[in-house]
Amino acid sequence: MRALAFLFTLLVALPAAAEDIVLGLSKDTVSIDTSFDGSEILIFGAVKREAPIPDDPRLQVIVTVAGPDETFTVRRKEKVLGIWVNTDAVEIDRAPSFYAVSTSTLLGLSLSETEDLRHRVSIPRAIRSVGAPDTIEDATRFTEALIRIKSRSNQYQLNEGTVSVDEQTLFRTAIELPAALTEGDYQTRIFLTRGGKVVSKYETSIYVRKVGLERWLFRLSRENALLYGIMSIAIAIAAGWSASAVFRLFRA
Amino acid sequence: MQIYLPIAEVSVNAFLLLGLGGIVGVLSGMFGVGGGFLMTPLLFFIGIPPAVAVATEANQIVASSFSGVLAHLKRKTVDLRMGTVLLIGGLVGAALGVVVFNYLKALGQVDLLVKLCYVVFLGVIGGLMFIESLNAIRKTKSGKAPARKKHNWVHGLPFKMRFRVSGLYISVIPPLLVGVSVGILAAIMGVGGGFIMVPAMIYLLGMPTKVVVGTSLFQIIFVTAFTTLLHATTNFTVDIVLAVLLLIGGVIGAQVGTRIGVKLKAEQLRILLAIMVLAVCGKLALDLLLMPSELYSVGAADGH
Numbered sequence: 001m002r003a004l005a006f007l008f009t010l011l012v013a014l015p016a017a018a019e020d021i022v023l024g025l026s027k028d029t030v031s032i033d034t035s036f037d038g039s040e041i042l043i044f045g046a047v048k049r050e051a052p053i054p055d056d057p058r059l060q061v062i063v064t065v066a067g068p069d070e071t072f073t074v075r076r077k078e079k080v081l082g083i084w085v086n087t088d089a090v091e092i093d094r095a096p097s098f099y100a101v102s103t104s105t106l107l108g109l110s111l112s113e114t115e116d117l118r119h120r121v122s123i124p125r126a127i128r129s130v131g132a133p134d135t136i137e138d139a140t141r142f143t144e145a146l147i148r149i150k151s152r153s154n155q156y157q158l159n160e161g162t163v164s165v166d167e168q169t170l171f172r173t174a175i176e177l178p179a180a181l182t183e184g185d186y187q188t189r190i191f192l193t194r195g196g197k198v199v200s201k202y203e204t205s206i207y208v209r210k211v212g213l214e215r216w217l218f219r220l221s222r223e224n225a226l227l228y229g230i231m232s233i234a235i236a237i238a239a240g241w242s243a244s245a246v247f248r249l250f251r252a
Numbered sequence: 253m254q255i256y257l258p259i260a261e262v263s264v265n266a267f268l269l270l271g272l273g274g275i276v277g278v279l280s281g282m283f284g285v286g287g288g289f290l291m292t293p294l295l296f297f298i299g300i301p302p303a304v305a306v307a308t309e310a311n312q313i314v315a316s317s318f319s320g321v322l323a324h325l326k327r328k329t330v331d332l333r334m335g336t337v338l339l340i341g342g343l344v345g346a347a348l349g350v351v352v353f354n355y356l357k358a359l360g361q362v363d364l365l366v367k368l369c370y371v372v373f374l375g376v377i378g379g380l381m382f383i384e385s386l387n388a389i390r391k392t393k394s395g396k397a398p399a400r401k402k403h404n405w406v407h408g409l410p411f412k413m414r415f416r417v418s419g420l421y422i423s424v425i426p427p428l429l430v431g432v433s434v435g436i437l438a439a440i441m442g443v444g445g446g447f448i449m450v451p452a453m454i455y456l457l458g459m460p461t462k463v464v465v466g467t468s469l470f471q472i473i474f475v476t477a478f479t480t481l482l483h484a485t486t487n488f489t490v491d492i493v494l495a496v497l498l499l500i501g502g503v504i505g506a507q508v509g510t511r512i513g514v515k516l517k518a519e520q521l522r523i524l525l526a527i528m529v530l531a532v533c534g535k536l537a538l539d540l541l542l543m544p545s546e547l548y549s550v551g552a553a554d555g556h
Contacts, residue, residue, distance in 0.1 A: 034493070037254035037263050073551045083540040085364050086549070145548030153299075179254065179263030180299070214258040221259060221488050229484030232311045232492050233477050236499055240318030243503030247323075 019059075020048040021190050021202035028204070030177065030186075031211040038179040041065075041206060044172035047192060057195035059168040060103070060110035064121060064191075065175050065206065067098030068184030074142040088135075090142035095127040097182045099150075100157040102173045104165045107158065112196030119191065119198060123147055123156050154178040183210055183218075259491035260304040266497055268298065273312065273498035277505020280316045281323070282513040283465065283525045285450060288313055288443035288476075289370070289532060291498070300494065307483035307490045308498070313444050313476040315499035316506040317469045323510040324466030331417035331463050335470040337424055338449070341431020342475050348432070349439025350482075356440075369440060371537050377451050378529035384455075385522040392519065418459045418467075426457055435475065444472040447529055454522075461518040 026042035043063055053059075072095055078087040103110050107122060116122050129143050136142075150156040155178055163173040185205045192200040210218055221228045255266040272294055276287035288309050295305035324330045356365055411424045430452045438445035446468050453464045484490040513521060 032256055034256055035254065036256040075549050075551065077544055077547045077549075079543070083364075084542075084544055142548065145546075146550055149546070149548065149550050179256065180261060182261055210258060214256060217492060218258045221484070221490070221492075225485040225488060226481075228492070229481040229490065232484060232490050232495060233314055233480055235492065235496060236311055236315035236477075236480075237318050239496070239499045240315040240320075240503050240506075241322065243319045243507055244322035247507040248326075 018049060018051055019192055019200045021192060021200055022046045022048050023190060023202055023204060025188075025204070025206065028206055030181070030206060030208045032181060032183070032209065032214055033212050034214060036179065036181075036214075038181075039177045041175045041177065042172065043175060043188065043190070044170075045190065045202075047169050047171075047200075053168050054194070059165065059199075060105055060193045061163045061165055061171045061173075062104070062107070062110055062121060062191040062193065063100075063102045063163055063173050063175070064126075064189045065098070065100045066096040066126060066187045066189075067182055067208075068096070068186075069094045070097045070182075071095075072146060074146050076142065076145075088142075090129065090133075090136060090139055092127060092129045092143065092146055095129075095146060097184075098155050098177070098186070099123060099126050100159065100175050102157075102159040102162045102175060104161065104163040104171070106160050110193050110196065111191070111198075115193070115196060115198050119189075119201070121189075121191065123151075123158060153180065155180070177208075181208055183208055255493065255497070257300075257304075257491050257494050259489065260300050260308075260494060262299055262301075264298060264300070269494065269497040270501040272298075273316075273501025274505040275501075276498075277316045277319075277502035277507075278509035278512070279505075279528065280313075280446075280469075280502070281320045281506035281509025281511075282516075283446070283450065283509075283521065283528075285444070285446035285468070285525070287316065287446075287502075289374070289447055290528075292443065293532075293535075300491075301489075303487060303489045304491050304494070307480065307487060308494045310444075310476045310479040310483060311490055311492075311495040312498040312502055314473055314480060315495075316502035317444070317473045317476065319503040320506040320510055321466060321469045321473060323507060324469065327514075328417070329462050330466035330470050331415055331459070332467075332470065333413070334415045334418055334420075334427060334457075334459070334463075335467045337413075337427045338431040338434075338467070338471045339474050341428040342435040342438070342445075342471055343478065345432035345435020345437075346439045346475060346478065347435075349436040352436060353440050366440060367536055367540060369437065371533055371540065373437065373448060374529050374533035374536070377448065378526050378533055380455075381451055381522055381526035382530065385519045385526060388519045389523065415459075418457075418463050420457070420459065422457065430456060431471070438475060439479075444476050446472055447525075450525070461521065465513065 023045040030039050072092040073089055074092060075086040075089045077084045101107065101121060101123060111121055116125055120126050124143065124147065127143055147156055163171055165171045186208055188204050188206055190202045191198050253266045254263050256263045276291045279285065280287040292305055292309050295309065296302055321330060412421060413424050414421050434445040434449045437448055449468050450464055453459045453468065454461060480490060
């Protein structure tokens with residue numbers, strides 16, 4: 001009896017189970033080597049379902065990729081005694097270092113406000129800021145500034161209509177990762193929505209890692225900082241000396 | 253050719269960095285300035301995080317100064333004795349400067365004070381040098397021999413020491429004080445301090461211009477090596493890939509610059525340095541005075 005009741009609640013609570021996501025990635029590891037200059041990841045998949053395709057409303061797909069969270073300080077300049085000075089500062093407690101949202105149609109059409117709030121899908125929702133001091137009334141403008149500046153360097157992307165969906169079953173999109181990329185696990189989420197409601201959700205991770213020389217140098221600089229510092233100076237001295245020696249050879 | 257920098261975590265064009273290093277290297281060899289006051293803002297401009305730019309720049313200056321000093325040692329235009337005295341002062345000053353810097357950071361607005369420091373010092377030094385060298389050039393043109401002030405208050409102080417290469421017999425107090433104040437400013441402004449030291453050596457200590465350049469470079473090597481080590485062990489912000497690219501350009505540039513410097517007359521050298529110093533000063537002043545296109549800036553939490 002209890003088992004039956006449990007099954008019933010499960011069925012009511014998760015109508016989403018009717019449509020499942022089967023996902024593929026062109027690669028689940030991005031290697032940052034010396035010649036790394038950005039990368040493109042192909043995210044594709046299919047919708048698995050037991051029942052026939054519900055006709056209305058149409059199926060929409062949203063794909064988000066989020067880099068590791070960081071804390072930022074956003075400062076604002078103001079004119080004081082004729083010169084431009086940083087005055088107010090707001091700390092953004094948690095914001096992804098990279099964030100991309102790709103949708104099959106306009107984000108506003110494929111996701112309702114409440115669902116956005118619950119799943120933190122749109123760029124402003126992915127940022128959390130609670131640390132604004134009382135003296136600053138327009139704290140939201142600092143968050144807007146963060147989004148504006150990060151969008152300019154392609155680190156925040158809103159790509160509406162870039163997910164193509166065929167026959168409400170197959171979907172695919174490409175996410176452009178910029179050259180300035182932080183190491184870490186990039187959380188990738190796929191949402192299926194109908195009429196603004198999330199009907200199914202799938203999560204996976206893309207691993208962004210430094211490899212080879214990049215990895216070796218980075219680790220050395222953190223784990224053996226003194227040696228790294230001495231090595232840097234030694235290289236500098238050696239380079240200075242060899243340049244001088246080469247030039248002397250030319251003159252002789 | 254794009255290259256990914258492991259510590260800065262950005263991808264930049266390798267040839268751009270080689271070119272920047274080269275240009276700054278030429279200036280470094282010509283004038284005996286490390287070039288940090290030019291290179292650091294340039295690195296900010298191409299998108300290197302400020303903390304990484306400042307620390308890596310110190311490392312690059314070690315290379316170009318070393319390369320420059322070797323060229324100067326060959327033609328015996330380094331006053332090692334004077335350099336050592338300046339260095340002792342410089343290290344004391346750098347330590348004091350770090351204390352001052354941290355105090356200012358606690359007060360906030362350290363960025364502004366650094367910039368104001370730049371504008372004031374570059375403006376005053378550049379202006380004075382420009383006027384002085386213009387007068388000197390005018391005098392040589394009119395046929396009069398440029399009179400070097402042989403005796404001022406500096407020569408009345410105790411603890412005298414003979415500096416043969418510079419042809420001076422003066423008290424060690426003024427060079428020590430010059431070293432200390434340059435060290436303080438260098439630590440606050442994040443540069444080698446050559447652009448302050450060179451004029452101070454010429455005008456305060458009365459050293460001959462030809463010796464000044466090599467001696468300044470000699471002192472800068474040690475101060476910047478010390479700074480590099482400090483940054484590498486405390487902030488982990490020295491990017492060696494960035495440094496290598498900059499210094500390949502830099503050391504070649506320094507050799508070229510030293511040779512150009514020898515060909516130029518002392519007054520011409522000084523007036524060029526003055527113009528360059530004034531240009532950087534003007535740029536920084538404009539940044540403070542004009543409304544920026546983006547009022548907001550994003551930084552890592554807690555400054556660094």
